[in-house]
Amino acid sequence: MPQMPIERTPDSTVALRRNPYGFIAARCREHGSDLFEARILLQKTVCMTGAEAARLFADHDRFERGGASPELLRKTLFGVGGVQGLDGAAHRLRKQAFMGLMGHEQIAALRGLVEDAWRRSARAWALHDEIVFYDEMLEVLTRAACAWAGVPLFEDEVAQRTRELADMFEGAGAVGLRHWRTRIERDQAERWIQDLVEGVGRGLVQPPRHSALSVFAGCRDSDGKLIDARVAAVEVLNILRPTVAVAVYIAFVAHALHEYPECGERIRAGEEGYTAMFVQEVRRFYPFFPAIVARVRRDFEWRGYHFPRGRRVILDLYGTNHDPRTWVEPDEFRPDRFRSWDRSPFNFVPQGIGDHSANHRCPGEWITIELMKLAAEILAGRMHYELPAQDLTIDCQRLPALPRSRVRMRSVQFEA
Numbered sequence: 001m002p003q004m005p006i007e008r009t010p011d012s013t014v015a016l017r018r019n020p021y022g023f024i025a026a027r028c029r030e031h032g033s034d035l036f037e038a039r040i041l042l043q044k045t046v047c048m049t050g051a052e053a054a055r056l057f058a059d060h061d062r063f064e065r066g067g068a069s070p071e072l073l074r075k076t077l078f079g080v081g082g083v084q085g086l087d088g089a090a091h092r093l094r095k096q097a098f099m100g101l102m103g104h105e106q107i108a109a110l111r112g113l114v115e116d117a118w119r120r121s122a123r124a125w126a127l128h129d130e131i132v133f134y135d136e137m138l139e140v141l142t143r144a145a146c147a148w149a150g151v152p153l154f155e156d157e158v159a160q161r162t163r164e165l166a167d168m169f170e171g172a173g174a175v176g177l178r179h180w181r182t183r184i185e186r187d188q189a190e191r192w193i194q195d196l197v198e199g200v201g202r203g204l205v206q207p208p209r210h211s212a213l214s215v216f217a218g219c220r221d222s223d224g225k226l227i228d229a230r231v232a233a234v235e236v237l238n239i240l241r242p243t244v245a246v247a248v249y250i251a252f253v254a255h256a257l258h259e260y261p262e263c264g265e266r267i268r269a270g271e272e273g274y275t276a277m278f279v280q281e282v283r284r285f286y287p288f289f290p291a292i293v294a295r296v297r298r299d300f301e302w303r304g305y306h307f308p309r310g311r312r313v314i315l316d317l318y319g320t321n322h323d324p325r326t327w328v329e330p331d332e333f334r335p336d337r338f339r340s341w342d343r344s345p346f347n348f349v350p351q352g353i354g355d356h357s358a359n360h361r362c363p364g365e366w367i368t369i370e371l372m373k374l375a376a377e378i379l380a381g382r383m384h385y386e387l388p389a390q391d392l393t394i395d396c397q398r399l400p401a402l403p404r405s406r407v408r409m410r411s412v413q414f415e416a
């Protein structure tokens with residue numbers, strides 16, 4: 001049996017933190033392999049990249065999620081007891097609740113709420129010399145996401161709730177003090193939503209019937225019992241937090257329109273299907289969610305390599321989206337490449353792999369695409385602005401990556 005390539009350094013955590021988007025693919029190239037073994041957070045871990053590795057990773061018989069992601073992420077980004085850590089029938093049942101929120105009409109309603117909140121905020125931006133567009137979008141999306149999810153949001157709490165929701169994904173990879181601050185923000189946010197869930201139970205809060213708050217307050221496990229109010233809060237936050245995180249992609253939409261002005265012209269011209277391809281290319285090209293984590297469920301072999309039960313496995317999403325075996329000149333920004341993409345759920349994986357219902361693939365993918373299309377249309381056509389001199393380079397050491405200036409804008413005007 002061949003020996004899996006092994007990193008020679010005793011622990012690769014620091015190297016991964018320094019280069020979270022490029023580490024796995026770079027080391028795979030060095031080893032001449034799609035996978036290698038390293039120690040990460042002191043644990044033996046198999047790191048894998050590419051479409052074939054993604055196909056393997058989607059196999060439930062071989063991998064499970066329960067307890068796989070590091071506590072650092074569970075206590076900040078995901079929360080404890082949520083869908084991300086479930087497997088088998090329990091996962092499928094909980095996932096159905098998420099999928100039930102993703103109908104065309106529901107997504108159109110969210111798009112309308114974002115557009116309204118954006119337009120209203122833009123009136124205020126017009127009065128300022130300069131705005132930090134990414135920060136403003138966090139607030140726009142917080143307002144819209146709460147309204148959509150049936151979560152009441154009073155004007156005097158908008159800033160605090162925006163900070164809590166944004167901190168959960170901005171501080172997720174942090175260590176030290178920042179990590180503890182993020183845990184406190186999550187705790188506050190969970191208590192906020194848990195109170196509302198309990199209020200729904202007592203009939204004191206009445207969210208719209210198909211909203212996330214209503215769905216998760218009434219969500220039952222396979223034993224027929226209502227899920228714990230704290231877990232319901234984690235799931236409502238699994239809607240609010242990532243919807244706010246779409247601000248990262250919207251900042252990249254603005255970045256791409258600046259770097260590749262010909263794209264804006266084609267969006268303005270209303271070229272058939274072009275905005276959709278542009279958005280896909282933003283999701284492929286720019287760094288966001290670097291990798292996903294699972295554990296080996298039972299011993300097996302793949303390509304002759306042994307995967308022992310319990311071994312942690314990381315699949316490289318960013319590297320798979322930039323794999324030259326799938327993507328010609330992957331580091332070029334070319335929306336037209338999506339004309340001939342084969343639609344494989346394993347080679348273009350910015351929001352996870354495989355099937356949305358059966359795997360852990362992101363149920364918010366359609367929302368993300370729709371809000372990015374809206375942003376592309378507004379930024380290319382309906383909103384006029386200037387970008388003053390600023391540092392727009394992408395900081396790929398922070399998670400998630402962002403343009404260093406967070407996209408500063410001047411002279412903002414929104415067409416009526």
Ligand code: HEM
Binds near residue numbers: 095239350352
């Ligand atoms: C902002 C852009 C987004 C990115 C980059 C993103 C990325 C991802 C990724 C990589 C996964 C993990 C897949 C896995 O572990 O296999 C995931 C899962 C998930 N996402 Fe997203 N997502 C985004 C937006 C959203 C939105 C808008 C929502 C909901 C409104 C959402 C809700 C979820 C949930 C609930 C899961 C867990 C699914 C499961 O475990 O079955 N995400 N997302």
